[in-house]
Amino acid sequence: MANPDISKLKIERGPQAQLAGAHPRRRWLRWVVVGVLVLGAAAVVSRRLGGAASVETVTVAQAYPSQNYTLLNATGYVVAQRKAALSSKATGRLEWLGVLEGSHVKKDEVVARLENRDVSAALGQAKANVQVAQANLAQGQAELQDAQAAFKRSAELLQQKFIAAATYDAAQARLNKARANIAGYQAAIAAAKAGAQSAQVALDQTLIRAPFDGVILTKSANVGDNITPFSSAADSKGAVVTIADMDTLEVEADVSESNISKIHVDQPAEIQLDAFPELRLEGTVSRMVPTLDRSKATLLVKVRFAAPDSRVLPDMSAKVAFLSKPVPPAERAPVVAVQPGAIATRDGKSVAFVADAGKVHQVPVTAGAKVGELVAVQGVNPGDKLVLNPAPGLRDGQAIALAKK
Template identity: 50%
Template sequence: MADKLKQLSIDRQPSGGRPRRRVPRWLWLAAIVAAIALAVGIGRTRRAVEVTTVKVTRAWPSAALSTLNATGYVVPQKKAAIASKATGRLEWLGVREGSPVKAGEVIARLESADLEAQVAQAVANVESARARLKQAEAESLEAGRAMRRSRELRAQGFISGASDDNAVSRAQQAQAAVGAQAAAVRQAQAALVLARVNLDNAFIRAPFDGVVLTKTANVGDVISPFNAGADSKGAVVSMADMATLEVEADVSEASLFKARQGQPCEIQLDALPDLRLLGEVRSIVPSVDRAKATVTFKIGFVERDARVLPEMSAKVGFLSRPLTADERQPRLALNPKAVADGAVFVVRDGHARRRPVTLGGKLGDLVEVKAGLALDDSVVLEPGALEDGAAVTEKKP
């Protein structure tokens, strides 16, 4: 009976007969510590302070000297659309956009076979008129000799007065014919000049030294500047004298007292943000734009750069005095609201680290940073009671 009861009992040992191992106590302790550290880290992350940050940037000392700012565009003072007074088909074009040209240089040519024929015909007419003049002069010379003989014979009584009068009349007519032929020569010469001018109009020349800006016609196009039809072109190219570039800027009439003729300026181009060029007010348009309530100022470049092109947008700072050499270099600058007790909080890897800085003078709305920071450092704006090493998250201002 006992054996049967023993067979009915449940064997709680593993099938292999090995006893079950217990987890060591130190592993449980390590897991608990890790869980606590994770919870603390998550808690700290959740408690990170949200701050507004600004970048350390570059600023120009001229900002502190600027009494007025205006915007405008670079324009050439000397600019022209080049065409021909003749009408015809464009046969040759020797320039393209950006080509430099000299005054009087042939840049294009129209078909001119008919004009060349007209010049040849005018030359022949001049030669024919000169030949007729020579013939008239010879006849006048002969008529003069006949008149003198007639007078001698009349004085001796060998001919009648009527015969002498006829000889005098023929001499006068011959002399008049000489004058008429001389006028015909001059007329033929004038016609030759006109034919040559028409031929010369077929050659399109640059009116001044400059650079080709745009090309508006191609070989084969019909050029008709005075009456451009649907299938014809007016100007062949447009060009400008790059030495006459200037900035046209609109100044509010309420700010006119801040600007004057000859005032020093600093020109900044949007296409070349790291370039600052000196300029001065060359002229002021003596009229107010009623719609915009502005006056146009023309600011000339005191120094030039080959990268400056027409129609570039520009910003002009009207300065209270000329800049010194040292003031023409950019400097590190920062929003003064980021400075507290001579230090700033630099944000890096999610933490704000306090860093002392050495400041300089004002640069417009910014303050110069002489030491302690580098370009593009991210610092906390208005740190307040922020602690050194505090966890932070950045947001845009």
């Protein structure tokens, strides 16, 4: 086996060999340095330009301190406990209607009238019969006085034996007949008056009167309609108007069977109308209907208003908050409140970050008492958007972007 030639195997130690070996390492280090400088510059530029931070926001709201006393919430409707559909007992054509929807009427005020010329004529005839009976009574009384005088003279003449006994007996009979006629005339007057009263009742039945002070809610008939309260004939009407006593308005709310133990009579409540969200009215549980709705497993609870309010109308939707105790007067006004997570601490002070036009503005705030799940706060306004749970590095004036949920 021949020996290998190793004379060509040698290490170059000249300047060119050193430059060729060192060049790749220097190039790699150069790229590392350049990358670090670029990243640092980008961070500096991003910091100076205020890079957009991803945040969540919440809205500042108005809350009522009564939420701290709320045991249970329920929904219902405003109803009038005194409500009536007015109609006539008589049947006829509606001749006059003196009210419209919203008209205020007093008790016994005539609100409508049916045609009543026939019953009015009957009433006039009945009154005339009374006058005839009274005239007959007057004539009978005159005859009675004459009979009494004749009987007296006959008695005196009989004692002097100037007349026969038969003449005396005739005078006495005439007196008895006159007295009997008086009784008949008096009975005739009573009968005539009864007839007149009956005719008056028939006339009154053509007049539709308000049974109590109230407000006209609906108008169901117009002048010219046939009113048949006890029939369902075609083209006829039953009730003419519907009236309600606005002083008896209450809220009827359905309470779940499982929450009945939280409700009792005379319990304080707060009523909120859907038509007036900012309005809070005092109320009290007036009564609880002693039966449950089997289909809904609810109990009907009636809540009366502590004071009447002209803005409350029948059939309005309402929310009822049943309270553990009455709300103090000082806590009836709404307060500005927000979620506790929107309040941060910077330099030992409470602040909030208001989001506006893609940036945040740091504002000092003062936190107050809790209102339900919120906390009362001063320094911001209702409707402001605040950053929820702001990051420690969030700064005043920094650009933000809403986080996607």
